[in-house]
Amino acid sequence: MTALLDVADLRRTALQPACFALQRGECVAVHGPSGAGKTLLLRAIADLDPNEGEIFLDGHRRESMSGPQWRRQVGYLPAEPGWWADTVGEHFPDWAAARPLIEALGLPEEARHWPLTRPSTGERLRLALVRALVVEPRVLLLDEPTAALDRLAVAAVETLIGSRVAAGLSVLWVTHDEAQAARVARRFLHVEAGSVREAAA
Amino acid sequence: MKAYISLGYGDLALGSLLVLANAGLSLALQLGIHWRFLVAAARMVVQLALMGVVLSALFSEASPLWTSLAAMVMVAFAGREAAARQDRPLAGLWAYGLGTSSMMMAAALVTVFALTTALRPDPWYDPRYAIPLLGMILGNTMTGVSLGLNGLTSGLATRRAAVEARLMLGASRREALAPVVRQSLRNALMPIVNTMSATGVVALPGMMTGQILGGVAPSEAVKYQILILFLIAGGTGIGAVAAVLGGAFRLTDHRHRLRLDRLAK
Incomplete structure (x- = not known):
């Protein structure tokens, strides 16, 4: 069986050639010191920066589809997500689809009408996670999605992503928290000084 | 007279x-x-x-060769001026080339349009009409082009996270850049809107007063001024749209990525 996401010889500035694969419904944790290139790796996979090499999604080359088509299937949640409109609700084309997820993450239904100055950093991270999930990507690249959250919220995020992984979503999860890495993943990638390699648990 | x-x-x-x-x-x-x-x-x-x-x-x-040469020199200087007004210019030849070519296209189009339809001097390229007309259109188009480009590059740099957030969710570069493109075009067009609103009430434009001082009847000078303001509005619009869309094209790529690395460091 072919992997869902197959990264073959991915190259970009500040990163050494990277090779690894992600199975369907698999969550792989990515760790390594700050500034090692974890974010650069995720951005290259999402095709947000110039990069070379081959990436396949379910056997299809990345270049066989447009950038937007690729990014709808390979979602990326940055550590500091951006917002383009004035209220929270405007960032969700289909609020009805987002609402159960927003409530599952401990945020109120009224959040829809919040101005963007209202939510805290942690609330924004959770809203951005929902925003990325409602696109229904097949692969999700998470860049420290629980960095600014309290324990309850961390548990809610881990449960929500866990249920999506069980339903077939493949996840690459950057985290500095070793205990979290052990909870969410059984495989690990270690990034250090721009080189990406498979790591033991 | x-x-x-x-x-x-x-x-x-x-x-x-x-x-x-x-x-x-x-x-x-x-x-x-x-x-x-x-x-x-x-x-x-x-x-x-x-x-x-x-x-x-x-x-x-009244030689077409010398007239067009003079026009080229004016456009070249306007291009240099517009490039010098950028806080975050594009890297390389684009910094000068994009603004200059947008202005050249817009000013040439509008000037030739006026010379061949409304004014119709004989010959149509008569420098007594062509050069002053081009000068007035170029000066205002330059303002629009440099404001528009500046709005685009600094808008994209400061709102990078917002633009990339949309790209990450699968938006095309056109959708993702639309708010910044709109804002920079608004910036580019506001001066001519303000000029038209204030003209005749607060300000008496230089060309009209010049004609009046030269002995032309005010009612005639006013007609000229109205035409010139229409031409300026047209030139500013065409030039700003060309420069801002060209800049938006240059600062993204075929994979719909935001390419701020194409701004000068």
Whole structure:
């Protein structure tokens, strides 16, 4: 069986050639010191920066589809997500689809009408996670999605992503928290000084 | 037509006393701009004197070659000026090339349009009409182009996270850049909107007053001024749209990525 996401010889500035694969419904944790290139790796996979090499999604080359088509299937949640409109609700084309997820993450239904100055950093991270999930990507690249959250919220995020992984979503999860890495993943990638390699648990 | 009052050099020397007074003011109040004031005034005198000589030569010949050459030189200077007004210019030749080509296209289109439809001098490229017309259109188009480009590049740099957030969710570059593109075009077009609203109430435009001083009937001078403002509005719009869309194209790529690495460091 072919992997869902197959990264073959991915190259970009500040990163050494990277090779690894992600199975369907698999969550792989990515760790390594700050500034090692974890974010650069995720951005290259999402095709947000110039990069070379081959990436396949379910056997299809990345270049066989447009950038937007690729990014709808390979979602990326940055550590500091951006917002383009004035209220929270405007960032969700289909609020009805987002609402159960927003409530599952401990945020109120009224959040829809919040101005963007209202939510805290942690609330924004959770809203951005929902925003990325409602696109229904097949692969999700998470860049420290629980960095600014309290324990309850961390548990809610881990449960929500866990249920999506069980339903077939493949996840690459950057985290500095070793205990979290052990909870969410059984495989690990270690990034250090721009080189990406498979790591033991 | 009433008699036209010609100015002598003595009259100009008298007027220049006001500039000297300003320089003195800068000295007295320690503004530190007295030299720049004098240099700017001297530059203005030399540039205009040269312009007078060049225009006299051009008008006596009415040669299409020399007229188009003069037009090219004006566009080249306008391009340099627009490039110098950028806070975050594009890298490489684009910094100069994009603004210049947008202005050239817009100003040429609008000038030729006016010369061949409304004004129809004989020959149509008669430099007595073509060069002053181009100058007025170019000057305003330059403002629009440089405001538009500046709005685009600084807007994309400051709102990078917002633009990339949309790209990450699968938006095309057109959708993701639309708010910044709209804002920069609005910036580019506001000056001409304001000019048109204030003209005739607050400000009497230079060309119209010039014609009136030259002895033309006010009702005739007003018609010319209205036409010129229409032309300026058209040139500014075309130039700004070309520059901003060209810039948006350059700062993204075929994979719909935001390419701020194409701004000069």
